[in-house]
Amino acid sequence: MIHVMPRLLLFLSLVLVLLAGGAPRVLAQIKPADGLNGWLRALEKSLPREAAKFSAESDAALDKAADAVEQWAAQIATFRDAKTSNQFFEGIVLLLEAKNRADRLLDTTLELRRQFASLDDTPQRNASLCAYLAATSRLIDLSGRLRYLQVDAVNTAGPRLVARPGERLPLLDRFTRDKSSVGAFFAARFWIAPDEQGRLPRVDRTTRDRVLQLAGQVDEPALLPLLVQSLIAPEASPEWTISLAEAIRRVGLPQEPWPDPLETLPPPPITPSRLHEVLADMPVSALPGDLARRHAELIAWLETLMRDGLSEPSYRIGTFEVRPGDFLLMRNPSPYNQFTDLSPGLFTHVGVVTLARGRDGTNRMVLVDLPERGNRIPAANVETYVQRSLHYCFLRHPDPQVAAGLAQAAHDVIGNESLFDLNFRLQGILGLKGQPLSGKKIETYCAGLLLLCAFQTSAPREEFFPVREHPRGGNTLENLAKLGLSMDDDFISPTGALFSQKLTLVGRREPMYDPRREVEEGVFDHFAWLLANRTLVPSPDWFQSLRLKLAEAASGNSVLAEALAKAARVNAQTDLVSAAKAAAVIETLDEIAFGASGEFLDAWDFLHDLPAEQLAREGEPAEDVADAARLQSRHAAVYQTFRAGRLSPRRLRMELVKYYTDSGKRELEQRFFTSTSNSGTEAKSGEAQ
Numbered sequence: 001m002i003h004v005m006p007r008l009l010l011f012l013s014l015v016l017v018l019l020a021g022g023a024p025r026v027l028a029q030i031k032p033a034d035g036l037n038g039w040l041r042a043l044e045k046s047l048p049r050e051a052a053k054f055s056a057e058s059d060a061a062l063d064k065a066a067d068a069v070e071q072w073a074a075q076i077a078t079f080r081d082a083k084t085s086n087q088f089f090e091g092i093v094l095l096l097e098a099k100n101r102a103d104r105l106l107d108t109t110l111e112l113r114r115q116f117a118s119l120d121d122t123p124q125r126n127a128s129l130c131a132y133l134a135a136t137s138r139l140i141d142l143s144g145r146l147r148y149l150q151v152d153a154v155n156t157a158g159p160r161l162v163a164r165p166g167e168r169l170p171l172l173d174r175f176t177r178d179k180s181s182v183g184a185f186f187a188a189r190f191w192i193a194p195d196e197q198g199r200l201p202r203v204d205r206t207t208r209d210r211v212l213q214l215a216g217q218v219d220e221p222a223l224l225p226l227l228v229q230s231l232i233a234p235e236a237s238p239e240w241t242i243s244l245a246e247a248i249r250r251v252g253l254p255q256e257p258w259p260d261p262l263e264t265l266p267p268p269p270i271t272p273s274r275l276h277e278v279l280a281d282m283p284v285s286a287l288p289g290d291l292a293r294r295h296a297e298l299i300a301w302l303e304t305l306m307r308d309g310l311s312e313p314s315y316r317i318g319t320f321e322v323r324p325g326d327f328l329l330m331r332n333p334s335p336y337n338q339f340t341d342l343s344p345g346l347f348t349h350v351g352v353v354t355l356a357r358g359r360d361g362t363n364r365m366v367l368v369d370l371p372e373r374g375n376r377i378p379a380a381n382v383e384t385y386v387q388r389s390l391h392y393c394f395l396r397h398p399d400p401q402v403a404a405g406l407a408q409a410a411h412d413v414i415g416n417e418s419l420f421d422l423n424f425r426l427q428g429i430l431g432l433k434g435q436p437l438s439g440k441k442i443e444t445y446c447a448g449l450l451l452l453c454a455f456q457t458s459a460p461r462e463e464f465f466p467v468r469e470h471p472r473g474g475n476t477l478e479n480l481a482k483l484g485l486s487m488d489d490d491f492i493s494p495t496g497a498l499f500s501q502k503l504t505l506v507g508r509r510e511p512m513y514d515p516r517r518e519v520e521e522g523v524f525d526h527f528a529w530l531l532a533n534r535t536l537v538p539s540p541d542w543f544q545s546l547r548l549k550l551a552e553a554a555s556g557n558s559v560l561a562e563a564l565a566k567a568a569r570v571n572a573q574t575d576l577v578s579a580a581k582a583a584a585v586i587e588t589l590d591e592i593a594f595g596a597s598g599e600f601l602d603a604w605d606f607l608h609d610l611p612a613e614q615l616a617r618e619g620e621p622a623e624d625v626a627d628a629a630r631l632q633s634r635h636a637a638v639y640q641t642f643r644a645g646r647l648s649p650r651r652l653r654m655e656l657v658k659y660y661t662d663s664g665k666r667e668l669e670q671r672f673f674t675s676t677s678n679s680g681t682e683a684k685s686g687e688a689q
């Protein structure tokens with residue numbers, strides 16, 4: 001009864017044939033645009049509209065649709081059948097629209113976070129919570145992957161669409177309509193940034209102005225260095241310099257670096273003092289009236305920033321503004337991301353925004369956090385700090401008095417003595433509720449800092465952390481004890497604040513995809529699974545064993561304890577034995593995860609390169625030739641297929657990501673976990689990963 005099937009079901013049936021390796025003649029009948037749009041509709045249908053409806057079944061449907069969306073988008077991004085400018089343009093439009101639809105779904109799903117606090121605290125709610133987190137994580141990942149495909153597509157098709165002036169504006173219009181960060185970066189690199197010799201592109205004023213307008217509408221940190229390069233180009237005219245300075249103001253001018261930072265941070269591409277220096281060198285007397293006025297406004301603004309810092313209680317980050325009291329939730333690969341029953345955690349680290357005046361007298365918008373290393377609570381310029389993450393969001397309490405209390409608490413602990421609690425307890429801050437925080441020692445863990453700040457307000461704890469969390473089951477607690485770690489039932493995670501009914505989501509960074517991080521995340525997540533399902537057998541190396549013996553000896557020797565704490569960059573009151581046990585595993589875990597992602601990157605580079613013997617003939621360094629030979633031999637079949645054009649870059653990336661993720665997982669198991677486990681547990685391992 002095919003003739004009575006709904007068109008969508010018929011279409012999906014055909015695609016399922018494709019995904020199952022079905023007949024090429026069926027595939028040939030499906031246009032990529034139809035395939036992409038059909039699976040986008042399936043993606044939309046797979047997402048529940050109520051919090052309680054999220055389940056393993058809805059996640060399975062979502063995963064299938066997300067995979068298919070990426071596959072069809074990847075096919076479009078190759079432009080295999082495109083011959084005319086219109087066809088290339090249509091391909092870019094399809095990819096832009098696909099990402100917009102995926103992002104709208106992510107925004108809609110994030111709004112459902114508020115509903116969970118109203119549900120009864122039952123195992124069913126926990127199951128729905130975990131399914132919701134998995135679904136949201138999958139949408140974040142899909143958004144990043146679609147952006148990743150856009151980069152390749154725009155770099156491929158873009159140059160074909162700007163060869164003639166008449167084709168530039170339609171492309172720019174489309175990028176502007178979709179607020180495409182990828183399009184903004186492409187346009188700035190093509191029409192704004194100088195070449196390797198420092199020469200500016202020869203482009204009409206209309207195009208340049210449109211590019212600068214687009215730059216101010218997107219969230220793309222990589223744009224700022226391009227604008228700065230053009231600003232300081234020797235041939236930049238006074239008008240162009242002023243226009244660029246105004247664009248930098250709209251994009252977000254970095255603040256002067258925080259004085260005496262407690263950790264090394266990358267310098268910003270430009271600062272108020274540097275921009276002032278560039279503008280002050282201009283021949284002001286020769287500027288016509290309107291340019292002279294714009295120049296004077298910029299100079300006055302910069303002089304205020306240099307002298308006093310921020311005069312307004314807000315600071316632009318990407319496409320939104322942060323204010324004092326905002327919570328930052330960051331998403332990075334982490335071994336701690338699945339230690340509780342609220343997993344997979346969407347966020348792994350936190351901070352609180354506040355206004356603070358440095359010893360130089362300048363007021364800055366800074367981020368305060370509690371890191372594992374160090375014995376003082378640091379502050380860092382918020383725009384610099386967020387560059388550590390490929391995805392983050394900011395939450396805000398709507399009550400101005402509560403927000404002010406949060407900000408004041410964060411301000412008062414800057415520079416305070418800190419002690420990171422390896423047992424993830426909150427007792428160290430419970431007694432500080434309502435007390436002045438200046439000069440107090442802060443003993444907790446990263447998410448505990450959010451609760452500490454919340455304690456200084458009139459709002460109840462439940463407004464910030466409404467969902468109770470527990471340690472993950474299985475062998476997790478027993479294995480953590482071998483690391484010198486523990487977890488109480490009174491636990492909060494960086495993800496917990498997301499479920500507040502009060503906190504509003506004021507902005508988030510557009511998700512980025514990085515295959516290296518996919519490898520790292522796969523290894524870290526597998527470690528969490530192993531902790532719950534296997535038996536940890538710590539196997540420290542010689543140095544780690546010696547460090548543990550010294551830590552044990554230091555328990556009765558204050559001089560040795562202080563020396564060890566200083567060398568490890570932790571508080572002298574840290575439980576050094578527990579820290580040594582944890583470090584022996586976490587250090588090696590990091591080595592495995594980051595080693596696997598590093599090997600992936602090397603393989604990706606050398607599999608795109610010439611054969612090793614040809615590199616040797618061309619005089620490349622012997623070390624590079626040896627690495628090329630090793631990796632091209634390791635992946636010989638894949639390399640030859642890719643060189644012959646029978647394997648796409650995307651398929652190559654997927655092959656390498658899987659290879660090095662699996663390699664890292666095997667190394668973990670061999671290093672830390674027993675080889676014996678029941679067959680049922682083994683069977684679930686592949687499903688969990």
